[in-house]
Amino acid sequence: MNGIKTGLGITPGEHIISADSALSRNIRHCFCLSCHGRLILQTDAHGAWFEHDLHALSEQQKVDCVVLNPESPTLTLRIWRCFYRHYRSCWSGIV
Template sequence: MNSVKSWYALTRGGHLVNASGAINGDARIWFCPSCRGRLILHTGNQKEPAWFEHDQRLLTAEMRVTCALLNPEPSPSPLLSHVACLSPLPVVQSWYCVLCEHHYQGEKFCTSCGSGIYSTEAPLRQESLPEPENG
């Protein structure tokens, strides 16, 4: 099995450390943030920064299968099934510029004031208008 480089590890106290910081740190035992397997610190060289790798002698079969660092292929997200059935958002074509009180269609750019920053969707603007008073 090829070793996989990791740039972060957990100390015994559960603190996340990066490999370059671990060289000068007090901890001498590091663990994988994913499977909690023991990691070995490699100090690196001028061409390559420090890194951690799993201690292959101490990895169990379960760790090899469940570790996200050793098996980076993501499983399908449960959100994908929800997103796939969503309808696309409607494209806004009607705008109302609150600065110059101008209704217009198409791109969000008011030709009266030369900006689109003061424009809101026309239907939203209609809903937010106060009700006329009876009297």
């Protein structure tokens, strides 16, 4: 899957889903493995759109975006610990 970073101790599966899949499951707030930020998924009259904390995504970014399924709290904690070690100076954490 696009966006999966090596060395995280995770593999694609039911815990890692595409943004489109998250929308279809009515998940609105999740964690983006592509840019390491919080991803907000929304829909409007024209279809689905995706927005990160500070910027709207381009069409290509939407396609490339891979998110962590927030329905798995154990995996979320493991990912948080891994990312915190590597990105603590520039990343505020999972919301």
